[in-house]
Amino acid sequence: MTVSGKKQSTGFEVPGVNAEENGHNALMPQKGISAGDGNSNLGITEVPSKPALSSQTVQALEEQNAAPTPVKKSGKAKQQIDVKAELEKRQGGKHLLNLVVIGHVDAGKSTLMGHLLYLLGNVNKRTMHKYEQESKKAGKASFAYAWVLDETGEERERGVTMDVGMTKFETKTKVITLMDAPGHKDFIPNMITGAAQADVAILVVDASRGEFEAGFETGGQTREHGLLVRSLGVTQLAVAVNKMDQVNWKQERFLEIVVKLGQFLKQAGFKESDVAYIPTSGLGGENLVTRSLSSELTKWYEGKCLLEQIDSFKPPQRSVDKPFRLCVSDVFKDQGSGFCVTGKIEAGYVQVGDRLLAMPPNETCSVKGIALHSEPVDWAAAGDHVSLTLTGMDIIKIKVGCIFCCPKEPIKVCTRFRARLLIFNIEIPITKGFPVLLHYQTVSEPATIRRLLSVLHKNTGEVTKKKPKCLAKGQNAIIELQTQRPIALELYKDFKELGRFMLRYSGSTIAAGVVTEIKE
Incomplete structure (x- = not known):
């Protein structure tokens, strides 16, 4: 996306955050998704039935059935789970937060987060030593921490993140699902997939002279990424001003970046109170998990370190009470019978044994197993990134972008729909018949x-022109x-x-x- 360097409003501030406060039909209101934490096991076990049982087995089963155990659960009992109460118990009461890391290519995103995970103890010293040796051998010594998240051979060879890496870590009050999004322009569709599943974001910028400007000016990904995450509902943002050690932790440089970015992010629809700026060094590991002791920094910066900022993000309200919805981000064959799908639960909850409907193929299946961060669980709720093992359906019918839902309250399927649109900076006007690529959740x-x-007034949302011949930049x-x-x-009004x-x-x-109206 080409975005001019002029101080020009994109129109986000009114249809975005502010319009909602004014009671207008907002295009980008705050994200209203919803809740789920970590790993709980309700202890459901299945006893396989056999044609003939020995007397010892019969006796053992009788003893087992005498004890209060949820071996056999009726469909009714399954529906009586108090999800909100169970969510409170999960992870010792810690809130789940989905965090995406974005920014221009080479801003140091993977190195920053890889070093943070190492300092938190999520990567052991032996593994880190191996990465250091291998990266030196490959002539990329400074990439060792990036390899924590960039796991494929091609990503390591090219030195760029290509797909969304996902991992988990904990802070004092949160369980964080971390998504490391690619910064390169070629992989923006992958970045959109990551951002669509996020509650909050870290925007990483390179403080080096010339590098910040390259990422921020026309053609750089800093602006596009900022606009994208705001458009996809992210309202809280931490800006990691990275590689500050390369400018000797100069306050002047930090403030210069804060002013430039601040003006743009405000235009994009972020409230100033929801954006925090943290000076960091991803390679040196300074100001990541503990406040920096560097005298160059401490003499002018007394704010939070990156981990403290992540911990202070407000958890979003999650749509646990709504019908179940999960958008498929990956499909693969399981070792046993059935197959697996992965994705984020956007609404509702799911239990082992539930029947689900897949749309658009309009096929039903059963949930044989649920895994959350590779740990088997008996249920999962809105906000959780899960892997479901499914049976009773052919894997060929499921593709990335399919949505699994509650059979009693299915999601709508269509090829035509009406929508309220905000046009960004475009070179040519949009006319009837204009070809586009639609990015929606994991769908492309x-x-x-x-x-x-019609064309709408930016401030009021009222129709200013009917049946326009074309649409230009900045129009609603x-x-x-x-x-x-x-x-x-x-x-949008039903499921943001x-x-x-x-x-x-x-x-x-x-x-x-x-989406404002779905056509049959």
Whole structure:
């Protein structure tokens, strides 16, 4: 996306945060998704039935059944789980937070977070030593910490993150699911997938002279990433001003970056009170998990370290009470019968034994197992990134982007829908028949702008022009989109998480939108 360096409002401040406060139909209100924590096991075990049992086995089973154990659970009992109460117990009462790390290529995102994980003890010394030796041998000694998150051979060879790396760590009050998003322009679709699943974000910028400017000016990913996460509902942001050791921890340089970024982020729709700036050194490990002792920094900075800032993020309200929804981010064959899907639960909860409906294929299946951070659990709720083992359905019918839902309250499927759109900085006007790539959760689908219905006033949301011939940058509009294949989505007013989408054209993000009406 090309974004000019001028102080130009994108229109986010009104349709974004402020319009909601004014009671208008906001395009980008605050993220309203919802709750789930860590690993709990309700102890469900199954006793296989056999044609004939020995007397010893019968006696053992009788003794086992005499004890109060949830071996056999009726469908009714399964539905009586108090999810909110169970969520309170999980992880010792710690809140779950989905965190995405974004920023321009080479800003040091993977190194920063890899070093933070090492300092927290999530990577042992032996493994770290191995990475150091291997990276030296490959002539990339400074990449050792990045290899904690960049695990594939190609990522290590090229020295760039290509896919979203996912891992887990804990702070004093939170359990963090960390998503390390790629910064390179070629992998923005992957970055959108990561950002769509996030509650909060860390924007990493390179403090080095010339490097910050390259990432921030036209063509750099700092601006595009900032706009994308805000459009996808992230309202809380920590800006890690990285590589501060390369500018000798100069306060002047830090403040220069804060002023430039602050103006842009405010235009993008972030409240100043929801953005924090932390000077860091990913390679040196300073100001990551403990406050820096460097005299160069402490003489002017008395704020939080990065870990303290992550811990102070406010957890979002999660849609546990809504019908179950999970968007598939990966599909793979299981070792036993059935297959596995991974993804984030956007709403509701799921238990082992539940029947689920997959849309658009419109096929039902059973949940044989649930894994949360590779640990088997008996249930999971909104906010959890899970792996479900499913039976009763052919794996061929499931693709990335399919949505699993409650069979009694299924998600809608369509090829046509209406949406409210905010146009970013685009080179050419958008007209009827304009081809776009629709990015929605983990879906990437070719689409066409079928109709331009109206242009809206930025402040009030009132119609200022009906049936416009074209749409230009910065405009708010109602349009109708046609996708090539059926997709499952929700109205924004019903499910905020499943009602947001992005439009891209020719390698740039050109608009953000919310679904207002679904056509049959």
